[in-house]
Amino acid sequence: xxxxxxxxxxxxxxxxxxxxxxxxxxxxxxMANNNSLICQNDIFYKMFGQLRSSIAAILYLKADRxxxxxxxxxxxxxxxxxxxxxxxxEHVSKQNNEIWQPVNDDQDIFSRLNKAxxxxxxxxxxxxxxxxxxxxxxxxxxxDPYYIKAYIVGGYWLGIRLGKSDxxxxxxxxxxxxxxxxxxxxxxxxxxYFIMNNDYVKSIAYFRQAYLFLxxxxxxxxxxxxxTLLAASFERIKDYEQSIHYYKKILELYPxxxxxxxxxxxxxxxxxxxxxxxxxF
Amino acid sequence: xxxVKLIAINIMREIFRKKDIYVFITMLLILMVYLANAAxxxxxxxxxxxxxxxxxxxxLFSIIIAVPNAARLMLEEISGKTIYPLLAKPIKRVHVxxxxxxxxxFISWISFGLFFLLFTVISLLKQGQxxxxxxxxxxxxxxxxxxxxxxxxxxxxxxxxxxxxxxxSYTIFFLMSWFGANMREAFYRLPILGEIAYYLLPHFxxxxxxxxxxxxxxxxxxxxxxxxxxxxxxYVACLLFFVFKRFQKRWL
Numbered sequence: 001x002x003x004x005x006x007x008x009x010x011x012x013x014x015x016x017x018x019x020x021x022x023x024x025x026x027x028x029x030x031m032a033n034n035n036s037l038i039c040q041n042d043i044f045y046k047m048f049g050q051l052r053s054s055i056a057a058i059l060y061l062k063a064d065r066x067x068x069x070x071x072x073x074x075x076x077x078x079x080x081x082x083x084x085x086x087x088x089x090e091h092v093s094k095q096n097n098e099i100w101q102p103v104n105d106d107q108d109i110f111s112r113l114n115k116a117x118x119x120x121x122x123x124x125x126x127x128x129x130x131x132x133x134x135x136x137x138x139x140x141x142x143x144d145p146y147y148i149k150a151y152i153v154g155g156y157w158l159g160i161r162l163g164k165s166d167x168x169x170x171x172x173x174x175x176x177x178x179x180x181x182x183x184x185x186x187x188x189x190x191x192x193y194f195i196m197n198n199d200y201v202k203s204i205a206y207f208r209q210a211y212l213f214l215x216x217x218x219x220x221x222x223x224x225x226x227x228t229l230l231a232a233s234f235e236r237i238k239d240y241e242q243s244i245h246y247y248k249k250i251l252e253l254y255p256x257x258x259x260x261x262x263x264x265x266x267x268x269x270x271x272x273x274x275x276x277x278x279x280x281f
Numbered sequence: 282x283x284x285v286k287l288i289a290i291n292i293m294r295e296i297f298r299k300k301d302i303y304v305f306i307t308m309l310l311i312l313m314v315y316l317a318n319a320a321x322x323x324x325x326x327x328x329x330x331x332x333x334x335x336x337x338x339x340x341l342f343s344i345i346i347a348v349p350n351a352a353r354l355m356l357e358e359i360s361g362k363t364i365y366p367l368l369a370k371p372i373k374r375v376h377v378x379x380x381x382x383x384x385x386x387f388i389s390w391i392s393f394g395l396f397f398l399l400f401t402v403i404s405l406l407k408q409g410q411x412x413x414x415x416x417x418x419x420x421x422x423x424x425x426x427x428x429x430x431x432x433x434x435x436x437x438x439x440x441x442x443x444x445x446x447x448x449x450s451y452t453i454f455f456l457m458s459w460f461g462a463n464m465r466e467a468f469y470r471l472p473i474l475g476e477i478a479y480y481l482l483p484h485f486x487x488x489x490x491x492x493x494x495x496x497x498x499x500x501x502x503x504x505x506x507x508x509x510x511x512x513x514x515x516y517v518a519c520l521l522f523f524v525f526k527r528f529q530k531r532w533l
Contacts, residue, residue, distance in 0.1 A: 013341075066329065070496030109508070110480070113487055114462045116505045120498060135321040135330040158322055167322050 056144035063136035063153075069123045131162055141175065151175035152188045159192035168192055183218075186210035187226050194229050200236040207233060220253045227253075240271035284372050288380025289387060292354065296346075296388045302395070305342040309396055312338060313403045328407045329495055335404060336491045339396040340423060344454065347389040347427055351434035352446040354381045355528075375525050382435055382521060389427040397423065414500040419490045421506065425513040426488035430454060432520040433483055439527050454485055461486040483516060 107115075125132065137154030140147055151172055159168025169192055175185045190206035193199045207230035214223060231246035247264045254260060296302055316331040358381075397420055405411050433453065437446045457464075461484050468479035487509050493501070 066496075070492050070498065108465075110484060111465060113505065113508055113512075117487060117490065117501065118462060118492070131324050132327050132329045134324055135319075135327065138321050162324070164322065164324075171322070 052144040053147065056140040056147035056150060059136050059140035059143060060147065060150050060153075063133040063140070066133040066136065067125055067130065069120070069125055071120050071122045127161070130157065134158060134162075138171075145175070145178040148175065148179055148182050148184055151179070151182075152184045155185070155188045155192065159188075159196055163196065165192050165196040181213045183210040183213035183215070183226075186213065187222075190226075190229060190233075194233055198236075200233040203233045204230065204237070223253060224250055235267060235270075238274060240267050240274065243267050244271070284376045285380045285383060288372075288377065289383035292381065292384025293387050293391070295350075296391060301346055302392050305346070305392070306395060306399065309335075309338055309342060309399055313400060317403055317407045328404070329497075331407060332404055333491075333495045335400045336419070336495065339393070339400050340489075340491070342396055343389060343393040343423065343427060344430065344451075346392045347385070347430055348434050348450045348454075349443075349447055350388055351385040351431045352438045352443055352450065354385055355435060355438045356443050356446075374528050378435075378521065378525050378528055382431060385431050385435065386428055389431055390424060393423055393427055412494075412497070412500065415494045415497075418500055418506065419494045422488045422490040422509070425509060426485060428517050429483050429485065429488070429513050429520075432517040432524075436520045436524050439524050453483065457483060457485045458489055459486075484512070487512065 134154065134157065137150045137157070140150035141154070144150075151174075155168045155172040155175075158171060159165045169189055172185050172189045172192075175182065179185060186206045187210040190203045190210060193203035193206065207226055210226045211230060214226060227246050227250045231243045231250070234240070234243035234246065244264055244267050247260065247267065251257065251260055251264070313331070313335050316334055319331075321327065321330075355378075358377075401411075401416055430450070434446060434450045437449050441449065461482070464482075465479060468475040471478075490501070492498070
């Protein structure tokens with residue numbers, strides 16, 4: 001809660017500065033033309049460049065706090081934050097939920113007062129209220145257009161959770177302007193086209209770009225996500241050859257995945273049936 | 282009491298002569314209207330961001346007005362030698378302190394009240410509805426906070442120069458607001474001294490109830506509000522008593 005109040009005060013000042021500068025088209029943060037050599041070697045650019053990233057990170061964390069309804073994030077062993085996935089807090093036992101504790105009788109009056117004022121059991125916003133987190137993503141990318149995480153998580157929430165796929169795609173495409181090689185953003189756009197719009201042609205285009213820019217050091221889970229949806233998109237448009245091609249790429253990463261092997265067999269059967277239907281023997 | 286009231290009224294007139302409050306009201310109005318009309322992703326019916334930023338500005342501007350004003354009062358009087366005719370009236374030193382404190386307090390309260398009113402109007406227009414009890418509790422928290430802040434600043438001004446007073450006041454205020462809740466363990470590592478320091482420092486985090494309004498938590502129970510009020514009253518009384526004792530012994 002202390003960190004939250006620190007964030008709140010700092011955020012107020014930062015947001016006001018950002019809004020004023022963006023409204024007045026003041027490029028104090030070197031947002032435009034930051035690829036020039038002068039900018040790269042300028043000490044103020046280097047200072048403000050890092051400051052922008054820090055500000056964007058603070059604003060992103062604000063979205064996380066909003067998602068938790070102002071409560072602090074409990075410590076648990078989930079590999080990713082709640083904002084990025086569907087991890088509920090119900091599985092976090094009260095013992096592990098260090099923030100929420102019943103008031104002990106032996107604590108002094110100040111601690112009891114503090115707990116009464118500032119603490120609440122961890123919660124998630126319901127769907128109706130979850131739109132409240134969105135302004136912080138927009139402000140984060142306004143502070144630092146190179147903060148990719150804000151694009152992908154904001155795009156996920158806007159496109160998939162709130163069902164505003166057109167706005168989400170526009171938001172993500174804006175992110176691509178500044179981050180043309182960000183495979184995560186391509187992947188997120190592909191997700192929205194696949195899941196929300198059922199536009200498999202476009203999802204293929206974006207997943208292909210994501211796969212093209214996927215660095216080697218990215219973990220297999222992320223690679224699998226891209227390849228799976230790419231293969232599934234080809235399957236939807238009945239291009240079974242390409243679908244099998246990408247499913248086999250996943251098999252190279254997970255050679256013992258029997259479920260995947262059955263899936264490939266299933267697609268091969270579909271391909272065979274399709275050939276029969278088309279009169280190809 | 283009349284003397285105290287006259288000193289306080291004289292100080293209160295300052296707020297309307299100076300431009301600070303008008304500048305802050307204008308800034309707050311512009312920013313609140315901008316935020317109220319900002320359409321993030323064209324999503325309607327979201328307002329928590331506006332409450333957070335708006336309330337943050339209300340408190341920030343109030344503190345910016347309160348601290349330098351309170352720091353200046355005693356020091357200006359002493360450095361300008363106007364304290365002598367005042368004490369020659371005769372006005373007791375305790376009346377001077379009480380009058381100065383009340384004057385700076387009312388300045389803080391008036392400015393905070395105006396900022397908060399502006400924020401409340403725009404916030405409720407945007408939201409359409411609100412929990413009046415929450416708004417009242419946040420307002421009361423702010424009022425009480427300013428009382429303690431003014432008392433602390435006046436207390437520091439009796440010992441330090443203007444710039445030192447302002448710096449120390451802001452430092453103590455922000456440190457305690459942000460980290461006061463988590464300081465208990467750190468202070469308790471130093472036996473006795475640490476515990477004394479923990480209880481002696483002003484716990485501004487008790488008065489900051491903004492998060493309850495922003496995140497729409499339930500209103501605080503009565504015992505909490507009464508405890509906050511009681512703590513603030515006791516703290517302010519101790520500080521003013523300390524100021525009076527120090528000022529009484531001070532050679533002018």
